[in-house]
Amino acid sequence: MSKDRFCYKPTVGSSVLWMLFLGMAAMFLTVESLGASKGGPAASAGPKIPVIFDTDICDDIDDTWALVLLLQSPEFDLKLITTAVGNTEAKAKVVARLLEIAGRTDIPIGIGLQQPRWIGEHRQTAWAKDYDLASYPGTVYRDGVQAIVDTIMKSSSPIKVVATGPLPNIAAALEREPRIAGKAQFVGMHGSIRRGYGGSATPNAEYNVKAFVQAAQKVFTAGWDMTITPLDTCGIVQLKDQKYQKVLASTNVLTRALIENYRVWYRQGVLNEHKDLSQPEVDKMVAEKVDSSSTTLFDTVAIYLAMSIELVKMEKLPIIVTDDGYTRIDDKGKVIYCATEWKDLGAFEDFLVERLTRVKR
Numbered sequence: 001m002s003k004d005r006f007c008y009k010p011t012v013g014s015s016v017l018w019m020l021f022l023g024m025a026a027m028f029l030t031v032e033s034l035g036a037s038k039g040g041p042a043a044s045a046g047p048k049i050p051v052i053f054d055t056d057i058c059d060d061i062d063d064t065w066a067l068v069l070l071l072q073s074p075e076f077d078l079k080l081i082t083t084a085v086g087n088t089e090a091k092a093k094v095v096a097r098l099l100e101i102a103g104r105t106d107i108p109i110g111i112g113l114q115q116p117r118w119i120g121e122h123r124q125t126a127w128a129k130d131y132d133l134a135s136y137p138g139t140v141y142r143d144g145v146q147a148i149v150d151t152i153m154k155s156s157s158p159i160k161v162v163a164t165g166p167l168p169n170i171a172a173a174l175e176r177e178p179r180i181a182g183k184a185q186f187v188g189m190h191g192s193i194r195r196g197y198g199g200s201a202t203p204n205a206e207y208n209v210k211a212f213v214q215a216a217q218k219v220f221t222a223g224w225d226m227t228i229t230p231l232d233t234c235g236i237v238q239l240k241d242q243k244y245q246k247v248l249a250s251t252n253v254l255t256r257a258l259i260e261n262y263r264v265w266y267r268q269g270v271l272n273e274h275k276d277l278s279q280p281e282v283d284k285m286v287a288e289k290v291d292s293s294s295t296t297l298f299d300t301v302a303i304y305l306a307m308s309i310e311l312v313k314m315e316k317l318p319i320i321v322t323d324d325g326y327t328r329i330d331d332k333g334k335v336i337y338c339a340t341e342w343k344d345l346g347a348f349e350d351f352l353v354e355r356l357t358r359v360k361r
């Protein structure tokens, strides 16, 4: 390399040109920054990310928030949604109805493995109880596990498997076709590394791991790249006050359906716990919560990690899944990318609000 490059002494004329160039560059950068939502990837980030979404939607409500975030994020090419845990067919109806509202019936749905002991416990399935799955204009796979295997094996580029529930479907897919681990990456809302629920100072046996421990152990030892948001980061995400009110007031049809689901889900929870309440008392309790704040939005962070890690601190940690459902740092464990802290939780909340209130294109 020529040393001249470091000895450049600008003349008066050239410094004017140089300042002009810098000014134009600054303007360009400002416009580019405005074009991207804060915390999200730039709009021109390249090809879409192929994704399979495996969800236990209808148990906690945060999966529905995650699904709407996914559908409102143009970064993704959603190849398949599979339902996990319990009455996975009733759950598929909720997904199908949401996809119809979103105008995205091009997305196939796979019915996941059913576990009889869980059937009848889902608080949200009433929202789609009259929906006829046979009327879904897109494809419904009766064998969701095989659909996961086939979608990954037939893909020409690596797929991200984003999972926001316990992992019976993903473990079964790995069992049926171990080669999927070589053609996919895993992103999940799982575990608890240094903090537990609600930001508590000790880790918990996190539900998605503990509920199906052997399935989690299978997934956490497969030969794929893994990224997780443990409770350390996802367990403290909640929208309240002005941020929540923006979502509540959104005219986006999909976000309105989300809030409708939140109301159905919350009401069923109140009815389950307080059987003696009158109708007006139930209405009051539902309105007090649903009109004021979200619940903890754990699963939305997994969707975010599938497209960006800008707002979180990532650590590569060796993780084992213990038989009692903990995710412990242990030298014998598989090295996993863990989002262990927020760099800017407020910016993530803003990102979430912007995506959820975006006018449908």
Ligand SMILES: [Ca+2]
Pocket: 055, 056, 057, 060, 062, 063, 164, 165, 299
């Ligand atoms: Ca979930």
